[in-house]
Amino acid sequence: MTQNDSNLLVEVSTDYYIDGKSKVEIARDRGISRFQVARLLTQAKDQGIVRIEITPPRVDGERGRRLAERLGVREVLVAASGDDTVTTRENLATELAHTARRHITEGSTVGISWSRTVEAAVRHIGKLPSCDVVQLVGALPVEGSGNSLGLINTFAQMPGVRTWPVWSPLLVADAATAAGMRRQPEIADALARADHLDVAIVAVGHWSERTSTVFPQISVEEQQAATAAGAVAECSGRLFDAVGRPVRTSLDERVVGVTLEQLAATPEVIAIGYGSAVAPGLVAAVHGGVATTLVIDDAAATALEDLYRAD
Structure with a gap:
């Protein structure tokens, strides 16, 4: 592409997104067809010249700053809760994408x-x-959604991004199978790279049937054993108690994935969580x-505030 081509894009x-001109007006002013205008606008987005960001309204930033100070974390970003779980997740996803890009x-x-x-x-993460x-x-x-393999393949399609997949289920039948995987x-290489992460993006779930994607995948006996051992939350299939200590059960031996120790060694870990039940897990x-x-x-923010008021 020549400099003139770049300038035209x-x-x-600018005519369309900043000055608010219609495609017809731009076409007339520049002596081209409106179909050419449409192609140029698409090309500008594809090349990253134009980036469109949709950000839902945030709760008062001062609230996040107070929580961050109380929790002892770098930053707390609070997205609006939706009328349903899907809307809440979408609001969080938009905020997470914005944070990850930074x-x-x-x-x-x-x-x-x-x-x-x-x-x-x-x-929403863009280029x-x-x-x-x-x-x-x-x-x-998980029914109605994708999985981690589909997610890593999405990144693999991005120019300039190299990916390191884990070709395995998260949970396998027994400890010996997990060790073999x-x-x-390829899996060993990917998991070894988790020792040298600059940024990690994870989810924290409350340890219960409704709020953890792992809980429903295991037997009742394993559920009860993990709860009895003190599990209050899970992250990437790993369980931990109310003060953040790993909870070791037979489930832990069947997981193929990052360890809590590897995450703790990562300089920046962006963790998402939603709903009031997850608050103790976030603290942990x-x-x-x-x-x-x-x-x-x-x-989740309100529940965290309630926890600290109780203290």
């Missing part, structure tokens, strides 16, 4: 766990600088060192 985009820089090694919200955030994206957990198909060269994640930035909804 910038000028047409932290992912040229040459970064980025770890991506999976959740419905993380998956939705990728639709990334050249970086490595490491899949942090094996696949966990972790020894597979911070205490355990597996969250440095929180992206939460209004309900």
Whole structure:
């Protein structure tokens, strides 16, 4: 593309997006067809000249700053709770995408766990600088949504982004099978890269049937054993207690994915969570060192405030 071509893309985009001219007006002023204008606008978006960002209204930023100070994290970003779970996730996803773009820089090694919200955030993340994206957990198909393999493939389509997939389920039948999967060269390479992450993006879920994607996948006996051992929350298939200590059960031995210790060694961990039930898990994640930035909804923020008022 010549400099003149680049200038034309910038000028047409400015006419349309900044000055509010219609495609017909731009076509008339520049002596081209409106179909050519439409192609130029599409080309400008494809090349990153135009980036469109949709951000839902945020709760007062002062509220997030107070929570961050009380929790001892770098940042707390509070998105609006929706009328239903889908809307809440979408609001969080938009905020998560915005936050991730601020932290992912040229040459970064980025770890991506999976959740419905993380998956939705990728639709809003747009173009990334050249970086490595490491899949942090094996696949966990959930009805009505994708999984971590589909997520890593989305990143693989982005120019300049190298990906390191984990070709395994998140949960396998027994500890021996999990150990064998972790020894597979491609999987071992991906999980080893989790030792050297610059940024990780994860989800924290309250340990219950309705609020954890892992809980419904295991037996009643395993559910009860984990709860009895003190589990209050899970992140990437790993369980931890109210003060952020890992909870070791037979479930932990069957997980193919990042460890809590690897996340705790990562300089920037962006953790998302929503709903009032997740508040103790978010506090525990911070205490355990597996969250440095929180992206939460209004309900989770209110529950956190209630916890600290009780203290």
